[in-house]
Amino acid sequence: MTTPPPEEWQRLYHAMCRIRQFEAQVQRLAAAGEVPGFPHLSTGQEAVAVGVCAHLAAGDLLFTSHRGHGHVLAKGSDAERCMAEILGRDTGLCHGRGGSMHLVDAGTGVLGATGVVAGNLPLAAGAAWAAQALGSGQVSVVFFGDGATGAGVFHETLNLAALWQLPVLFVCENNGYAEFTSREEHSNVQQVSAFAAPYRIGAATVDGNDLPAVHAAAGQAIAALRAGKGPFLLECMTFRLAGHYVGDAQQYRSKEELAAAREKCPIERLGRHLVAQGVAQAELDALAEAARQEIVQAVERARAAPAPDPGTVLEHVYRAAELQAVPG
Amino acid sequence: MAQTFIEILRRALDEELARDARVHLLGEDVAAGGAFGVTRGLAQKHGAQRVRNTPISEAAITGLAIGAALGGLRPVLEIMFIDFATLAMDALVNQAAKYRYMSGGQLAVPLVVRTQSGAAGGAAAQHSQSLEAWFIHVPGLVVVAPSSPVEAYGLLKSAIRLGEPVLFIEHKRLYTMREELAEGPADERELPAIGRARIARAGSDLTLIAWSAMTGTALEAAAALAVEGIAAEVIDLRTLLPLDMDTIAASVGRTHRVLIAQEAVTNGGVGAELAARIGAELFDELDAPVERVGCPFAPIPFSPALERALLPGSAALAAAARELLGVPARAGAGGR
Numbered sequence: 001m002t003t004p005p006p007e008e009w010q011r012l013y014h015a016m017c018r019i020r021q022f023e024a025q026v027q028r029l030a031a032a033g034e035v036p037g038f039p040h041l042s043t044g045q046e047a048v049a050v051g052v053c054a055h056l057a058a059g060d061l062l063f064t065s066h067r068g069h070g071h072v073l074a075k076g077s078d079a080e081r082c083m084a085e086i087l088g089r090d091t092g093l094c095h096g097r098g099g100s101m102h103l104v105d106a107g108t109g110v111l112g113a114t115g116v117v118a119g120n121l122p123l124a125a126g127a128a129w130a131a132q133a134l135g136s137g138q139v140s141v142v143f144f145g146d147g148a149t150g151a152g153v154f155h156e157t158l159n160l161a162a163l164w165q166l167p168v169l170f171v172c173e174n175n176g177y178a179e180f181t182s183r184e185e186h187s188n189v190q191q192v193s194a195f196a197a198p199y200r201i202g203a204a205t206v207d208g209n210d211l212p213a214v215h216a217a218a219g220q221a222i223a224a225l226r227a228g229k230g231p232f233l234l235e236c237m238t239f240r241l242a243g244h245y246v247g248d249a250q251q252y253r254s255k256e257e258l259a260a261a262r263e264k265c266p267i268e269r270l271g272r273h274l275v276a277q278g279v280a281q282a283e284l285d286a287l288a289e290a291a292r293q294e295i296v297q298a299v300e301r302a303r304a305a306p307a308p309d310p311g312t313v314l315e316h317v318y319r320a321a322e323l324q325a326v327p328g
Numbered sequence: 329m330a331q332t333f334i335e336i337l338r339r340a341l342d343e344e345l346a347r348d349a350r351v352h353l354l355g356e357d358v359a360a361g362g363a364f365g366v367t368r369g370l371a372q373k374h375g376a377q378r379v380r381n382t383p384i385s386e387a388a389i390t391g392l393a394i395g396a397a398l399g400g401l402r403p404v405l406e407i408m409f410i411d412f413a414t415l416a417m418d419a420l421v422n423q424a425a426k427y428r429y430m431s432g433g434q435l436a437v438p439l440v441v442r443t444q445s446g447a448a449g450g451a452a453a454q455h456s457q458s459l460e461a462w463f464i465h466v467p468g469l470v471v472v473a474p475s476s477p478v479e480a481y482g483l484l485k486s487a488i489r490l491g492e493p494v495l496f497i498e499h500k501r502l503y504t505m506r507e508e509l510a511e512g513p514a515d516e517r518e519l520p521a522i523g524r525a526r527i528a529r530a531g532s533d534l535t536l537i538a539w540s541a542m543t544g545t546a547l548e549a550a551a552a553l554a555v556e557g558i559a560a561e562v563i564d565l566r567t568l569l570p571l572d573m574d575t576i577a578a579s580v581g582r583t584h585r586v587l588i589a590q591e592a593v594t595n596g597g598v599g600a601e602l603a604a605r606i607g608a609e610l611f612d613e614l615d616a617p618v619e620r621v622g623c624p625f626a627p628i629p630f631s632p633a634l635e636r637a638l639l640p641g642s643a644a645l646a647a648a649a650r651e652l653l654g655v656p657a658r659a660g661a662g663g664r
Contacts, residue, residue, distance in 0.1 A: 111435065153418075316433040
């Protein structure tokens with residue numbers, strides 16, 4: 001594994017800033033009542049999205065969950081179209097039919113974002129099977145939280161992926177909570193990577209707030225997938241700085257726990273690392289500011305976009321008009 | 329030579345595997361032929377990569393098939409009994425059905441889930457259900473239930489080519505039914521359109537609407553009624569979602585009376601939806617309320633004596649038809 005050049009770290013720093021800014025805007029707009037539904041933020045988990053997606057080509061496939069804004073942006077989707085979707089606009093990725101929990105962008109390989117925890121895991125394995133069967137060389141990546149390990153389909157999918165040696169990377173963002181319930185309370189197995197061994201899947205646990213660590217581990221894992229070495233489970237230990245959803249008062253966590261987590265912010269951490277490497281703080285500030293401006297402008301364009309035409313509400317249930325002819 | 333339902337299904341799958349390299353079969357035991365032998369020999373002929381055994385993991389294999397469809401394959405998944413689809417409901421209802429819509433038309437799930445339902449031979453309550461009504465409630469799914477080997481051949485091929493998530497419900501009582509099918513693959517133009525019913529028997533006195541194995545039961549009832557001078561028209565729905573209301577409307581326009589025959593319990597069934605739609609859309613055509621015959625509201629029992637007592641047969645259908653027409657019950661008519 002070669003170490004990326006300094007410019008690459010700066011690019012990844014910028015990518016994390018974009019996600020942070022994007023979600024700060026989602027939070028602001030949600031507080032103002034402009035976001036329908038239940039947005040879930042990945043604030044504090046940006047290094048996982050960016051460190052993994054840095055190794056993916058445009059044609060590689062990605063499946064995310066209800067907490068997916070960061071993954072979709074890191075995969076290369078347009079911030080304005082993502083925000084427009086979250087705001088329920090016609091210009092959104094899914095023309096306002098998906099929303100925050102279901103950002104899908106076929107153009108960047110984002111093939112799924114499922115709101116039912118763990119439902120995305122077999123889909124990602126299936127896309128990997130298609131890639132394997134068609135010899136396309138694509139890899140499939142699925143992001144999920146540690147809460148998903150409580151679902152039977154998590155174990156079923158690991159077994160299948162291992163049996164069929166599918167090119168799928170399981171990325172667990174272990175943020176220590178399944179919604180409001182701590183990992184101690186929802187499982188006796190504290191390290192998600194421990195589930196890999198019985199199925200004979202390669203696995204690693206890394207500090208998910210350490211971008212270079214995530215980047216190195218993901219790079220190794222994805223290279224192995226491309227070499228046909230079967231699936232891999234990468235557990236990234238991280239922390240959800242926001243609540244389960246926007247508006248969650250987080251009464252299940254102490255102030256001390258949150259304060260300690262903020263100290264481990266992956267963006268600040270990479271910044272300190274880069275400054276120590278000789279990058280000027282002003283340069284990093286400029287990257288952060290560029291990200292902020294881009295996102296602010298994207299948000300304003302998204303807000304100005306029209307809502308979908310109510311007359312189109314029955315479009316896309318089926319492709320064929322004759323199947324569509326079911327009365328509401 | 330006449331072939332069984334199972335042999336004709338196998339032929340359809342064999343031809344589709346040969347026609348389109350994207351078609352892949354998967355499911356529990358399918359490489360070994362499957363629990364009912366439908367896929368026997370196909371792994372040997374088309375390769376173990378295209379006809380794949382899976383673990384007993386309905387949730388994961390259904391999700392996997394959806395992901396494979398998204399990734400460019402045309403998977404045909406076998407869920408051994410429709411009763412086991414209960415384990416795959418997230419994948420079927422939350423994922424497969426909604427992909428096209430939730431993605432704003434960017435993605436589709438060209439997937440066929442073959443499954444098998446109905447009561448026969450003491451399979452008991454967890455291997456005998458008729459659960460089709462659950463699925464017609466879900467926008468985005470297509471539900472097909474063939475009534476004979478030849479029907480299954482064409483409908484399965486059409487389903488594989490449709491490009492939508494299709495639940496293809498076979499009936500275990502039909503598996504041994506034999507029919508003649510012409511040699512060689514059918515021309516695409518000869519394949520039945522999904523979403524279109526067929527008139528299985530023409531008649532002018534009442535319309536019997538059925539699907540799957542109950543089509544045969546309805547035809548038996550129609551034959552018995554014909555002896556008494558009653559001309560029953562039998563509609564074989566073929567597709568349960570979406571319903572072919574055009575064919576139904578044309579028939580009701582001729583007969584003005586409707587009897588629905590289903591094996592499922594009547595409560596909340598496909599027949600309830602049919603009755604509501606016919607009542608609302610064709611009220612002026614009706615000379616009598618729409619009637620339904622189905623299973624009484626109980627699980628399917630194990631003992632053959634009890635199973636027989638529960639299942640609606642042609643005698644029950646004929647009796648309901650006479651009542652609908654105001655014809656006195658036939659002397660000696662009884663049983664189900």
